[in-house]
Amino acid sequence: MGTTKKYWAGVEEFQQTPGFLESQEKEFNEKIPVEEFLNDERLDSSTTGRRDFLKFLGFSVAAASLAACETPVIKAIPYLNKPEEAIPGMPLWYASSFYDGHDFASVLVKTREGRPIHIKGNKKYGLLKGGINARINSSVLSLYDSERLTHPLKGGEEISWDQADQEIIEAIAAAKSSGKKIRILSNSIISPTTNMAIQGFLTGINGEEGALASHVTYDTVSYSGIRSANNKSFGKSVIPVYRFNKAKTIVSISADFLGNWLMSNDYAVQYGEVRNPDGDWMTRHYQFETLMSMTGSNADYRVAIKPSEEGLVAIAIHNKIASQLGGVKINVDTIAVDEHIDQVVADLIANRGSSLVVSGSNEESIQLVVNKINSLLGNYGSTIDLDNPINLFTGNDEEVSSLVKEMNQGEVAVLMIYGTNPSYSLPNASEFNSGLEKVSTSISFGLYADETGVRTLYNLPDNHYLESWNDFTPISGDYALAQPAISPLYNTRQAQESILKWSGKDQSYYDYIKETWDFYIPEEEGLFTDIWNKALLRGVYHSEKMPAAEWVFNDGSLQGVSASINSISSSAGAWEVVLYQKTGIGDGRSANNPWLQELPDPITKITWDNYFTVSLADAVAMGANIYLGEKDPASLATLVVNGQEMTLPLIPVPGQKSGSVGVALGYGRGGNGERIGKAAYQTGEDGQHIIVNDLPLPVGKNVYPLVNLGNSYTYRQYNAEIAIVEGTYPIALTQTQHTIMDRDSVLRETTLNTYKTEDKEAYNPAHTLPIHVDGKLVQTPVKDVDLWAEHPVEGVGHRWGMSIDLSTCIGCSACVTACHSENNVPVVGKDEIRRARDMHWLRIDRYFTSDMNKEIGDELGLGQVEMYRQMEVPSNNPTTVHMPMMCQHCNHASCETVCPVAATTHSMEGLNQMTYNRCIGTRYCANNCAYKVRRFNWFNYNAYSKFSEVNPAQDSMARMVLNPDVVVRSRGVMEKCSMCVQRIQAGKLDAKKEGEPVKDGAIQTACADACPTHAIQFGDLNDINSNVRKKAKSNLAYLALEEVGTQPNVYYQTKVRNNDNENNA
Amino acid sequence: MHSLAEIREPLILGEKSYGDITNDVVDPIENKAPKGWYILMAISGIIALYGIGLILYLIGTGIGVWGLNKTVGWAWDITNFVWWVGIGHAGTLISAVLLLFRQRWRMAINRSAEAMTIFAVMMAALFPGIHMGRIWLAYFVFPIPNEFGSLWVNFNSPLLWDVFAISTYFSVSLIFWYIGLIPDFATIRDKVKSPVMKKAYDVLSFGWSGRAKNWNRFEEVSLVLAGLATPLVFSVHSIVSFDFATSVIPGWHTTIFPPYFVSGAVFSGFAMVQTLLLVMRKTMRLESYITIKHIEYMNIVIIVTGSIVGVAYITELFISWYSGVEYESYAFLNRATGKYWWAYTIMMSANVLTPQLFWFKKIRTSLIATFLLAIVVNIGMWFERFVIIVTSLHRDYLPSSWSMFYPTWVDLGIFIGTIGIFLFLFLLFARYFPVLALNELKSILKSNGEKYVKK
Secondary structure (H helix, E strand, O other): OOOOOOOOOOHHHHHOOHHHHHHHHOOOOOOOOHHHHHHOOHHHHOOOHHHHHHHHHHHHHHHHHHHHOOOOOOOOOOOOOOOOOOOOOOOEEEEEEEEOOOOEEEEEEEEEOOEEEEEEEOOOOOHHHHOOOHHHHHHHHHOOOOOOOOOOEEOOEEOOHHHHHHHHHHHHHHHHHOOOEEEEEEOOOOOHHHHHHHHHHHHHHHOOOOOOEEEEEOOOOOOHHHHHHHHHHHOOOOEEEEOHHHOOEEEEEOOOOOOOOOOHHHHHHHHHHOOOOOOOOOOEEEEEEOOOOHHHHOOOEEEEOOHHHHHHHHHHHHHHHHHHHOOOOOOOOOOOOOOOHHHHHHHHHHOOOOEEEEEOOOOHHHHHHHHHHHHHOOOEOOOEEEEEEEOOOOOOHHHHHHHHHHHHOOOEEEEEEEOOOHHHHOOOHHHHHHHHHOOOEEEEOOOOEOOOOOOOOEEOOOOOHHHOOEEEEEEOOEEEEEOOOOOOOOOOOOHHHHHHHHOOOOOOHHHHHHHHHHHHOOHHHOOHHHHHHHHHHHOEEEOOOOOOOOOOOOHHHHOOHHHHHHHHHHOOOOEEEEEEOEOOOEOOOOOOOHHHHOOOOOOOOEEOOOOEEEEHHHHHHHOOOOOOEOOEOEEEEEEEEOOEEEEEEEEEEOOOOOOEEEEEOOOOOOOOOOEOOHHHEOEOOOOOEOEEOOEEOEOOOOOHHHOEEOOOEEOEEEEEEEEEEEEEEOOEEOOOOOEOOOOOOOOOEEEHHHHHHOOHHHHOOOOEEEEEEOOEEEEEEHHHOOOOOOOOOOOOOOOEEEEEEOOOOOOOOHHHHHHHHHHOOOOOHHHHHHOOOOOOOOEEEEEEOEOOOHHHHHHHOOOHHHHHHHHOOEOOOOOEEEEEEOOOOOOOOHHHHHOOOOOEEEOOOOOEEEOHHHOOOOOHHHHHOOOOOOEEOOOOOOOOHHHOOOOHHHOOOHHHHOOOOOOOOOOOOEEOOOOOHHHHHHHHHHHHHHOOOOOOOOOOOHHHHHOOOOOEEEEEOOOOOOHHHHHHHOOOEEOOOHHHOOOOOEEEEOEEEOOOOHHHO | OOOOOOOOOOOOOOOOOHHHHHHHHHHHHHOOOOHHHHHHHHHHHHHHHHHHHHHHHHHHHOHHHOOOOOOOOOOHHHHHHHHHHHHHHHHHHHHHHHHHOOOHHHHHOHHHHHHHHHHHHHHHHHHHHHOOOOHHHHHHHOOOOOOOOOOOOOOOOHHHHHHHHHHHHHHHHHHHHHHHHHHHHHHHHHHOOOHHHHHHHHHHOOOOOOOHHHHHHHHHHHHHHHHHHHHHHHHHHHHHHHHHHOOOOOOOOOOOHHHHHHHHHHHHHHHHHHHHHHHHHHHOOOOOOOOHHHHHHHHHHHHHHHHHHHHHHHHHHHHHHHOOOHHHHHHHHHHHHOOOHHHHHHHHHHHHHHHHHOOOHHHHOOHHHHHHHHHHHHHHHHHHHHHHHHHHHHOOOOHHHOOOOOOOHHHHHHHHHHHHHHHHHHHHHHHHOOOOOHHHHHHHOOOOHHHHOOO
């Protein structure tokens, strides 16, 4: 509290005379005769010269070091004209859209001081209910990659935009006049305005006649099989909208629809809606697949099949349905696996019109059979919408092949590559590369000088999507906008601007979008500016949807199906290969994102590598290392397929079909040491990149060359050989024990039937302890057996808690990356993960069932030792549970009592607090945590050389992504989930400013925010109407390890599966 | 008047006189040390420097240079801590408890045993220090007024009790040991000829004059300090055991730890005393003072405490089954048959079987056997702490967190380094300090005039 009076030292200060100003500059007001002193000749002749010298030396050294110790000057430059809404310290949120050619999502971008730092789904207004996945919320980090191209290049040398434009316009004109072809090769463009710009550009060249210039669409992972099947079946080359949330029976034949198939982030949201055991109904999910996929791990019934059997399964289902509902059988030579097919068919027929059958194969023949099945079941118009299809995945594999041919024949003069990396991901990349050499003007719009970018003549780097204006229509009738959340960091330019310029348009892409929207939005809707502003604010715009039409299935389309499927199954060899995508890495685009490389695969829990997956039985038969851990490396195996050989570590995965090998796409980026991001390269024990033959070693190996080049790209190889070879390979897993060891106080599961018909004690028995009361033995509930006095928490103030629904957690791990992004969690690299030192505050424990449990052990009369030994081994076809585990914020926390310096305490609102600046790092709290959720800073992750290549906080650019609301921890300090206390405080403050109590749902932790299925929910347990309180009181609710007496604030909901019998037998 | 009892062997052999005792103890100090001493000093010095260097590396780079991980937060650091503290307990028991029980045989061994305690506790105290992530803030554990609103420490925490226990133990032991040394320093001061040594021991002896008043006070203080130190024998290691007993981890959470740890401490401490003293008595020719009887008595203590430890092991195993708690029974099954079964086997055979061998008179009076078995006991006791800490942590409640622990060269190097520092200090003690309690020994010297009687 100061006054506003100012006191002047004298008239000089008041008048700010020059003399006064000058004196301000000087350290001392009096004149110090330094010069005279130093020039004094008497110094040389002084008898005490030595002593004085040392005195002066000491003084000057001390003075210099004191002077050097001054506080560094940090410039804080205030706004000259502050934008009204920009308050330093307060975040600004922008609605935008994420699209990378593979996933689309409506997102909200959180910016602080003009920097985007966090991405979450736009759940309230966004398309697809704002569903996101781990790749989407990690994308904010790629904005700050210091290896991005910073300016346009020609032949590797810097060039100005104007110069480049000029040269390219000339090249285009030259090509046109010489009759050579001009091609744009891009990923599926779902932006109507971009498509218009491209059309305008092409028409400008082609005129009315000829097709010198064209646009070829190439999807890294192709779904053209579905389009061509629909084209044959219904005359419309579309990929429909699938409504999993209207399907009471879901049958998936190798479709990883929750992880990577089509619009998986949308399907995850829908799936979560119908997996609620308390809802009106719960869907029943059957999965027939080869590999244990994330989707398969959530299925109620799962059957392992070989890839060559996918078509046979479809046909078996089709034939049984056809025999009941009227249809012609399709003949095949081999009969498919019969397990469960009858039950599947019975369920499908019982739920006609509200069932859904999908397949993840890109074989047109299999998709045709699936179409027929859905058609027989009457699913079109209810669970499948062909009228308003999705606009993604328009890639035409045949056109891509012919483009490569054209290039090699030297027919293409100008090639523009946008949003795709063909030199990496094409199966025939070497042919593409040789063709690229023959293209005189090749242009890459990529953000990096990546595998394709180093080969093109021009690199005209596009803006990052967070720096871009764009519009999207992922589903017909729904539109979304993307707006920049930050000015372009570098001298980059949106590809659309280039296209417009080369079309002769002198308009910015932003204006072009507005102009286009203005043109197409009907007048009746209202004033364009209003519509535009509203669309920009919410990020979406809804237009009219097409009404449902009558779709008649063209039976003629099934003609070649039998032959095709027969040929597949007859070509099957001893081993078959499935190429899949991982949840974190996807198609390879995000290989340079350290958060995603360190994200454990939901099934194998392995980070930083790709590998061959085989079934547990096969691995045992091959003599491979089954147990993987810190000093238990994986065996190496060589796969020989299609004339290609590849050696990778061999990982046993329970539930995989014997005789099959799985390997993930998206690895092996940067094979020639291209600068695509530090995290794309493998680090060794010292954390530095491993150099092999003068090149940095990529993470994993590129298996795109194994993709089948047929009419469409398919991701199966039916005839392969695999064998163990000498040598081992260290594997970095975050979890080395894969079964729950029959510990039902940790994990509870039941069936829907049991839940609906039986008492709570049958499926969720309360923990009791036998206590002597008045000489009698009384089973007392755990909560009542307590040494400690009750904290006054019930009904007083807030009590923050969480509910985690094991029925809806699918294991997608979007919560894990959201937590990393929100809380500045360091990335530690492969070697530290291998040493069991990951820093994940929130982890997803994945448990497989085992064939052994206590009951069976008793029956068989096994000794305890043998029983436990067998319990460690997962079943050959296990069921899986994904259990998110974070700090349980125990009310009687075992960690709080043991910290010698009281660095971890309990707040009045139920949170376990971690005071970083008090922590001296004795680690007793971590030892005493029964849930092992605490993480210790073993090294200085922010400066130690071992982490320079992986931890974003060490990169001068990437550290801009750090959240300023959260401390970055120093070495020697313990950290753990704080329930996003910074968000809680911000939320309470907002409510206080409003003058109202905190509304349920207003404060969300990062993990709850990210969760697409709402499995993780956060709220106030003391709020009578809150969601979490209701969930906590539900019959399914239990506390993990309740008998230890820690009284957590995190309630788990027993996993309910919709199968009739246990162990999905 | 002392009469020669025929039943017991005299505690000091060889018909020594008071002068002999003084000479036997002061001569090694006054004269040049044997070559072996220099060699051992060099070796232990190098090992000590290596250990110190690694400690500096640890503090400079981070706890990550050890083999610890998210599941196993303590391993060699706390094992070493408990091992060293345990070893220290022998000295205090000999000095204090045996004093209160008026066991005169303690006088030949108590000085060096207490020295061993001091150095062992110094080594022990290193570990809680260096195992901290931020050792430069170690002062946070002391309840001193501060600027955080004067934030107190957490009195609920066993680690904090350790701070008080270890510091109390160290200070009391140091004072007790030093007070006992004062008359002996005076003796040395009076005997040596070199003026430098005379002055040094004069300073060390605080001007002891040998007057009756000094002796009077000396004996009173010794009694008081013995009274203070005795409960420490039981409390310090009980508190150390609380580090584990008060936690929730199966294998740690058990009330048997205080008596189990205390007896284990005395057990391993006496074994270390045996190891050191067997070498010392030979090289410094103190066989008349540290007699076979002394060795035998110490071995008997080893039988008693070793048996208590053995019973405790068996009790633990029984309770793990009897309790019906699945986590507890798994913890012990895992110990015996899991990935660290080899450590458990070493622990059981070294600690349960070995002391039982001392029931045989032939073995407990054999110097070679005692020396070897004492080393086996110490190895076994190290493994006991390792088994308790690491096997309980590495597989606890949630299977998803199960991991392994592998030590790094830094873990090993620092442990061996502390052995080097300990040896270095003990060698210094043996060279410059009176290794026997001169004044006490003289009080039990039984001599009679028989030998002067002409036959």
